[in-house]
Amino acid sequence: MAFSTLAAFACTIAVAVAQTPFVNQTTCNSKTYTYQELAGYGLVPGTARDEFGDTIGGIGSSIALDRSQWKKLSNGSYTGVIWTLPDRGWNTEGTTNYQPRVHKFDILFTPQPDATVANPSGNNLIFTYKESIRFYGPDGTPCTGLDADATGHLSYPGFPDLPVATYIGDGFGNPGPGGKRISVDAEALVLNPDGSFWVGDEYGPYIYRFDPQGIMTTAIRPPDAIIPMRNGSESFSADSPPTYVNGGAGDDVTPADNPTGRDNNHGFEGLTVSGDGKTMYTLLQAATNQEGGLKSKTETYTRLLKYDITDPTKPRYAREYVVPLPHWVDPTAKASKNPKTASQSDIFHIQNDQFFILARDSGAGHGQPSSTSIYRHIDVFDLAGATDIKGPVYDCANCSMASLDGVLNAGIVPATYCSFLDFNVNSQLQRFGVHNGGAQDSGLLNEKWESIGMVPVDGLVGDDDEWFVFSLSDNDFVTQDGAFEGGAFTYKDASGFSLDNQALVFKIHLPDHSRPFNRDS
DSSP states (O other): OOOOOTTGGGEEEEEOOTTOSSSEEEEETTEEEEEEEEEEEEEEOTTOBOTTSOBOOOTBTEEEEOGGGOEEOTTSOEEEEEEEEOTTSOOBTBBOOOOOEEEEEEEEEOOOTTOOSSSOOOOOEEEEEEEEEEOBOTTSOBOBOSOOOSSOOBOOTTSOOBOEEEESBTSSSSOSBOEEEEBOOEEEEEEOTTSOEEEEESSSOOEEEEOTTSBEEEEEOOOGGGSOEETTEEOOOOSOOBTTSGGGOSOOSSSSSOSBSSOTTOSEEEEEEOTTSSEEEEEESSOOGGGTTTSTTTOOEEEEEEEEOSSTTSOEEEEEEEEEOOEEOOTTSOGGGOSEEOOEEEEEEEETTEEEEEEEOSSBSTTSSBSOOSOEEEEEEEOTTOOOOOSHHHHSTTOOSBOTTOOBOTTOOOOEEEEEEETTOHHHHGGGTOBSSSOOSTTBOOSEEOOOEEEETTSSSOTTOEEEEEEEEEOTTOOSSEEEGGGTEEEOOTTOOOOOEEEEEEEEEOSTTOOTTSOOO
8 A cells, every 4th residue: 555655754653463462553753553453343224214204324424422421331331322424415416405414323332352253243333323413504494415506605694604505496306495505515523512513514615513403603614725716706516416407417517626725525524622622623635626636646735724612602713734645556547647645534633733534545345346445544643843834825715835736835844644543454354244345245344434433441531541443434325215305305326235334443542641532732
């Protein structure tokens, strides 16, 4: 495999041999991370429905584990509550008027350390559906997963201009009154102690805060360099028209790819907060278009924004850094197209200047052209020594911190990037009856792993530095028995596949005295 060598001098990697008690170990700027073992596997069926009668699918776009509910039982099992985010609904054949939401599940996790390839464990992570919270605008109008209009916005007092979708009928291709709704493609999730939550969005890309009932109370608009522009004006469309327009085939905006700002469907995939809850970080999935984002090979340098949320009603933009994404070699692509960038799908703050980052390839997994994923990792990046690029030099609408060919500007020091935890180790996966590569069966890992959640192995605060890392896949609502609007809209994905929502649990050891939930940023 190949990954970015930028600032790699600060990283060392040890791979397990037969005698070592771990799968992999990485030292990043003198802090050592250990992948001990794959500890669990579970799933939510792709045909499952929520309390509104809608398909639950796609729940791995982001997750958040409720720390207050995580308990270790006397028999060695664990119970907890996990929040899951299913992005914009079924979108493989265009977008629909799906109302974005979060789901809550009770979980029961029973580690099986004796599982082997020869004697694999059954599913040891069990999900029980609890409830869902749907998203509404500041005025109580439902939000929508429909692609935003090419031009125009909605305005509310105290809010920036918000992406808007104008739809006909019921927004599913059936008769109805039509209307306008805030477009939200929800891809990142952070819980707050008061029951409110932050959501990272791809359409804006914006960050939204919702109250416990799902009403939008705050919206953060990023610097102008990140806002998508077409024909001299902001244009929040991601070239993903409704299913009832052109068969959802795209190209309903000109140009299809906005020349500047976030690339289509490459918004705020990563969102995390410091342990004290005072600082929030968000990371673009890959480079903006003016900085190499129009090609997989060049979309390496992406932007991390830091916000002071001491007062969550008045978030303050504080810092900005460059994070280099890793590279991988696609065996199906021409040499001229390689290496490709592994875009990121989530981040998680560990301590001080270090973060987990989930970076992965695409087009490989259950229901995809290839069954073998090359790069599917939770890695580490470190901000120590990285250049703060916040300010007018790099944040204006026409500003760039890298060239169109993805070459970083001279004088900018990016974050240090260190390879760490590989999802695709079959000697671990097969202990739970799943695999990377091989047959297109239900045990094959899905393509899209997009979430990171952490809870302590001791069930308390993690003083021993041992943690479980949860990651769920996004199945894109791909099923042959799908429904929205309480069953009024039904669908069968044209792929012919039905994909479950899969979940993996990794056991790791963090650097000594990390305490990710108790450190200042």
